[in-house]
Amino acid sequence: MSLTILQEISAQLQRGNARAVRELVQQAIDAGVPVECILNDGLLGGMSVVGERFKRTEIFVPEVLVAARAMNQGAALLKPLLASSDVKSCGKVCIGTVRGDLHDIGKNLVKMMMEGKGLEVVDLGTDVEPETYVRAAVEQDCRIICCSALLTTTMSVMAEVVAKVRQAGIHDRVKVMIGGAPVTETFCAQIGADRYTPDATTAADAAVEICRTLAETG
Amino acid sequence: MDTPRDNLLRLLHRQGYDTVPLEFALCPHLEEVYQAYEHSDLPYNEYFQMPWKRIADLRPDNDDRTRFAHYHAAAGLDAAGEIDEWGVGHRATPTSMHMTQMFCPLRDADSEEEIQAYPLPTYSAAQNPGLSAEVEALKQRGVSPVGNMQCTIWETAWYIRGMENLMMDIMSEDPMAEILLDRVTEMSLSRAKLYAQADVDILFLGDDIGMQQTIMMSEEMYTTWIKPRLKKIIGAAKAVKPDLLVFYHSCGYIEPFIPHLIEVGVDVLNPIQPECMDVEKIFREYGDRLSFHGTIGTQSVMPFGTPEEVRANVKRNLDLAGDKGGLFVAPTHLLEPEVPWENIRAYVEACQNYTR
Numbered sequence: 001m002s003l004t005i006l007q008e009i010s011a012q013l014q015r016g017n018a019r020a021v022r023e024l025v026q027q028a029i030d031a032g033v034p035v036e037c038i039l040n041d042g043l044l045g046g047m048s049v050v051g052e053r054f055k056r057t058e059i060f061v062p063e064v065l066v067a068a069r070a071m072n073q074g075a076a077l078l079k080p081l082l083a084s085s086d087v088k089s090c091g092k093v094c095i096g097t098v099r100g101d102l103h104d105i106g107k108n109l110v111k112m113m114m115e116g117k118g119l120e121v122v123d124l125g126t127d128v129e130p131e132t133y134v135r136a137a138v139e140q141d142c143r144i145i146c147c148s149a150l151l152t153t154t155m156s157v158m159a160e161v162v163a164k165v166r167q168a169g170i171h172d173r174v175k176v177m178i179g180g181a182p183v184t185e186t187f188c189a190q191i192g193a194d195r196y197t198p199d200a201t202t203a204a205d206a207a208v209e210i211c212r213t214l215a216e217t218g
Numbered sequence: 219m220d221t222p223r224d225n226l227l228r229l230l231h232r233q234g235y236d237t238v239p240l241e242f243a244l245c246p247h248l249e250e251v252y253q254a255y256e257h258s259d260l261p262y263n264e265y266f267q268m269p270w271k272r273i274a275d276l277r278p279d280n281d282d283r284t285r286f287a288h289y290h291a292a293a294g295l296d297a298a299g300e301i302d303e304w305g306v307g308h309r310a311t312p313t314s315m316h317m318t319q320m321f322c323p324l325r326d327a328d329s330e331e332e333i334q335a336y337p338l339p340t341y342s343a344a345q346n347p348g349l350s351a352e353v354e355a356l357k358q359r360g361v362s363p364v365g366n367m368q369c370t371i372w373e374t375a376w377y378i379r380g381m382e383n384l385m386m387d388i389m390s391e392d393p394m395a396e397i398l399l400d401r402v403t404e405m406s407l408s409r410a411k412l413y414a415q416a417d418v419d420i421l422f423l424g425d426d427i428g429m430q431q432t433i434m435m436s437e438e439m440y441t442t443w444i445k446p447r448l449k450k451i452i453g454a455a456k457a458v459k460p461d462l463l464v465f466y467h468s469c470g471y472i473e474p475f476i477p478h479l480i481e482v483g484v485d486v487l488n489p490i491q492p493e494c495m496d497v498e499k500i501f502r503e504y505g506d507r508l509s510f511h512g513t514i515g516t517q518s519v520m521p522f523g524t525p526e527e528v529r530a531n532v533k534r535n536l537d538l539a540g541d542k543g544g545l546f547v548a549p550t551h552l553l554e555p556e557v558p559w560e561n562i563r564a565y566v567e568a569c570q571n572y573t574r
Contacts, residue, residue, distance in 0.1 A: 057433075060434060060439075061434055062386070062436075065382055066389045099313050100314055102311070102318070102319050102320075127314060152517055152522070152554060152556060153315070153554045181430045181470075181517065182493070182517040198431065199431070
């Protein structure tokens with residue numbers, strides 16, 4: 001029974017059917033399926049398929065949006081139960097578009113994909129000062145700072161973020177990931193950021209990997 | 219003798235050209251740099267003898283923007299300075315240069331009635347009496363008149379509703395999506411007809427439908443929701459003026475959409491970002507049916523390349539286009555503050571000195 005309902009949650013999430021996902025998640029809770037199974041095998045399992053299909057360009061932003069909406073509505077039902085269980089997120093990330101840049105479509109997609117991987121994401125919005133990333137990472141105990149930029153004018157702010165992280169002496173436990181239309185691997189190496197990823201799915205996978213590595217070494 | 223306009227139109231029709239026309243747009247900072255470097259009081263488009271000019275934007279019948287104020291009550295936007303003619307809010311931030319934060323007036327709408335009641339502007343010849351004279355005056359000067367309608371359907375609708383909301387409305391087949399897209403299409407169609415009636419040479423349409431490496435929506439969604447509406451607008455404009463040249467702008471990777479754009483009557487595609495698409499491949503596959511405007515990367519060679527690299531890019535792309543023309547070579551987007559003036563000069567000189 002539980003395997004079937006979890007598969008069904010995953011399938012409906014992939015179709016972006018939020019109403020069906022809500023109903024099925026409630027049914028699973030009522031049937032006593034462990035919350036971590038509903039989360040991991042149902043919701044995150046479904047979102048993981050969505051991420052892979054997005055990366056392979058079989059589906060596009062609209063399909064991802066409705067899938068993420070379905071995931072969030074299902075997750076909202078689980079939230080009170082997760083709080084009282086010992087399920088932990090696989091890491092915490094703060095994300096924002098850098099100072100001077102107001103573009104947020106890419107940043108929002110990365111956030112959705114990261115949440116779909118079970119990461120906790122602190123959204124700092126757009127036009128974010130380098131100090132703000134560092135403060136958020138310290139105060140909220142984030143493992144990763146994610147910087148987005150669409151403009152060639154603003155991508156240089158990412159170098160300031162890297163410098164602030166080093167100045168604050170937190171680089172051993174907080175890594176800097178960068179992305180956005182004009183950003184490249186070469187630029188990442190130039191400014192000494194920790195990781196560049198070209199798309200939202202790869203960014204989410206990289207963030208999980210970084211969090212895991214930091215947890216093992218820390 | 220050919221005027222710059224004649225030369226441009228021949229090039230765009232792929233019937234050859236005598237001189238390589240120049241075109242670029244400068245951000246406010248670079249306009250100051252231009253004045254400092256070139257010591258000229260002329261507007262830069264005249265100084266560089268650009269062969270076309272956008273005619274003045276159309277005046278809507280009702281431009282009282284206080285009618286949109288209640289949509290922006292929470293943000294407290296100033297109707298006079300921060301709301302555009304379509305009711306979209308824009309607010310500058312201290313660090314955002316010439317860009318603004320956007321406020322979508324129908325982001326919280328949840329009924330068809332709200333979409334239907336939204337006070338989109340209307341446009342009429344009565345409110346725009348000087349249009350034909352302006353077009354004629356430009357032609358007399360040998361400059362090609364352009365009607366600018368970038369943000370034609372999809373982008374205008376998303377600015378009003380919010381991109382994520384509009385995409386989800388479409389995915390859910392919510393009638394709100396259809397009503398909004400239809401209403402925006404009707405509005406744009408009336409604008410397109412006014413420009414065609416004024417006898418502009420070029421109508422510049424556009425909606426971003428590409429991302430950096432992928433299309434923004436599936437081909438199925440595009441052909442169901444956007445393509446028929448674009449076809450209607452272009453059809454109506456070309457019914458008024460059959461030899462109208464339709465430019466279409468979309469940033470990013472849009473290769474799968476190109477055959478659809480050709481089918482609905484697009485004549486010239488802008489900007490063919492070389493960071494997103496293989497310029498040579500696009501020329502090879504579509505160069506007999508479509509002309510191009512752009513191709514010199516503003517994410518790469520313009521800000522970060524050397525003047526030699528800029529010159530080499532311009533020459534390579536003009537060589538690709540060949541004797542027939544079909545390439546109005548230009549930077550792919552507005553030039554931003556970090557672009558060195560030497561690179562802009564290199565682009566200009568590469569065009570002026572081009573020989574095959």
